[in-house]
Amino acid sequence: MLDTLLTPIGQLLMITGSKGPKRGSDMAVLPVIEHGALGIKDGRIAFIGSAEEANGLEAKERIDCSGKVVSPGLVDPHTHLVFGGSREHEMALKQQGLSYLEILSRGGGIFSTVKATKAESEESLFQKGLFHLDRSLNLGITTMEAKSGYGLDRETELKQLRVVKQLNEAHEMDIVSTFLGAHALPPECKAEPDAFLNSMLDLLPEIKAEGLAEFADIFCETGVFTVEQSRNFLASAKEMGFGVKIHADEIDPLGGTEMACEIGAVTADHLVGVSEKGISLLGTAPTIAVLLPGTTFYLGKDSYAPARSIIEAGGAVALSTDFNPGSSPTENLQFIMNLAALRLKMKPEEIWNAVTVNAAHAIGRGEEAGAIEIGRWADIVLWDAPNYHYLPYHYGVNHVNTVWKKGRKAGERKPSYA
Numbered sequence: 001m002l003d004t005l006l007t008p009i010g011q012l013l014m015i016t017g018s019k020g021p022k023r024g025s026d027m028a029v030l031p032v033i034e035h036g037a038l039g040i041k042d043g044r045i046a047f048i049g050s051a052e053e054a055n056g057l058e059a060k061e062r063i064d065c066s067g068k069v070v071s072p073g074l075v076d077p078h079t080h081l082v083f084g085g086s087r088e089h090e091m092a093l094k095q096q097g098l099s100y101l102e103i104l105s106r107g108g109g110i111f112s113t114v115k116a117t118k119a120e121s122e123e124s125l126f127q128k129g130l131f132h133l134d135r136s137l138n139l140g141i142t143t144m145e146a147k148s149g150y151g152l153d154r155e156t157e158l159k160q161l162r163v164v165k166q167l168n169e170a171h172e173m174d175i176v177s178t179f180l181g182a183h184a185l186p187p188e189c190k191a192e193p194d195a196f197l198n199s200m201l202d203l204l205p206e207i208k209a210e211g212l213a214e215f216a217d218i219f220c221e222t223g224v225f226t227v228e229q230s231r232n233f234l235a236s237a238k239e240m241g242f243g244v245k246i247h248a249d250e251i252d253p254l255g256g257t258e259m260a261c262e263i264g265a266v267t268a269d270h271l272v273g274v275s276e277k278g279i280s281l282l283g284t285a286p287t288i289a290v291l292l293p294g295t296t297f298y299l300g301k302d303s304y305a306p307a308r309s310i311i312e313a314g315g316a317v318a319l320s321t322d323f324n325p326g327s328s329p330t331e332n333l334q335f336i337m338n339l340a341a342l343r344l345k346m347k348p349e350e351i352w353n354a355v356t357v358n359a360a361h362a363i364g365r366g367e368e369a370g371a372i373e374i375g376r377w378a379d380i381v382l383w384d385a386p387n388y389h390y391l392p393y394h395y396g397v398n399h400v401n402t403v404w405k406k407g408r409k410a411g412e413r414k415p416s417y418a
């Protein structure tokens with residue numbers, strides 16, 4: 001006896017792939033079961049097939065999903081979930097034409113968030129985190145990554161990471177934690193960037209011992225950290241057993257992507273300014289390109305990451321919100337899917353793979369999340385959409401009908417933090 005049987009389903013998106021991310025032309029492959037059915041038992045996927053095959057099955061609850069789409073829960077592989085304050089006052093500066101780096105050089109931007117995060121209590125950061133997680137879950141995201149990086153000192157970086165750990169325990173969302181102590185160079189450390197980076201590396205043994213993060217990340221950009229500083233930082237983190245990620249070539253083509261591919265980074269993120277050489281390396285290296293078109297959109301830029309070239313080179317692309325209080329204040333990965341269609345010229349099939357299976361591999365969860373396979377946790381979304389082409393098309397709204405996290409309807413279970 002199944003607990004829940006979704007039947008008939010207009011389109012069941014058969015996104016699979018525990019072996020690795022989908023790369024190159026495989027990204028455009030999206031098998032679909034029309035008039036399908038999916039069964040859930042003990043929180044896991046227990047049946048996949050056609051509605052006809054499901055006819056004889058018994059279930060405690062049957063849900064008619066005709067005319068709708070069922071997909072794996074979305075995975076958001078790049079967020080800055082925990083932060084103090086918010087930055088709505090910067091809108092006027094942006095309207096006056098100040099760039100991100102100009103606001104940064106005035107001590108604004110990220111440093112106002114750092115100040116606010118230092119000042120805010122662990123409990124307050126935790127409560128705000130719950131609010132954003134609820135919103136993400138209701139938008140169809142069932143697994144996400146969360147970075148630190150608004151502390152830039154021992155105490156606050158560890159505070160942020162502990163809040164993420166508590167959120168992961170308290171909330172239905174599965175959260176993968178990344179240490180981004182090298183997010184920016186604090187003004188008081190301007191003269192000694194290497195000493196600052198070493199002070200962040202010094203935290204890694206403690207982070208490892210407490211299980212506070214699986215990945216380490218660095219912001220490699222003009223005016224922040226150089227490629228060589230990033231290479232040394234990530235190499236040390238890798239030696240200590242962390243998976244490594246990099247914010248690379250977001251603004252200037254410094255070569256962070258090439259370095260990421262050389263050292264075996266799990267992902268290189270942003271890539272708006274990636275070079276031809278970087279694109280061709282992404283085609284062969286295991287490094288996944290995590291593209292964040294919401295940030296480009298929000299910064300008001302016209303030039304987007306070259307998703308088509310990366311895919312045509314044979315690379316694996318994942319998409320993410322880059323949810324953060326400065327350059328991408330949104331939890332809405334569905335809107336990122338719209339931008340991927342409109343500005344990155346990605347095909348609907350590529351977009352669905354980029355927010356599920358590839359995003360899961362980008363955060364080391366390829367075996368657990370982002371796919372529909374028997375025996376996996378039933379992280380499932382029912383969409384109010386007649387077909388999968390519809391989501392990248394109809395923009396700016398939440399298409400979610402129902403989200404199941406580990407087989408339970410989101411919102412049905414009393415939140416453990418209530």
Ligand SMILES: [Zn+2]
Nearest residue numbers: 078080247322
């Ligand atoms: Zn970021």
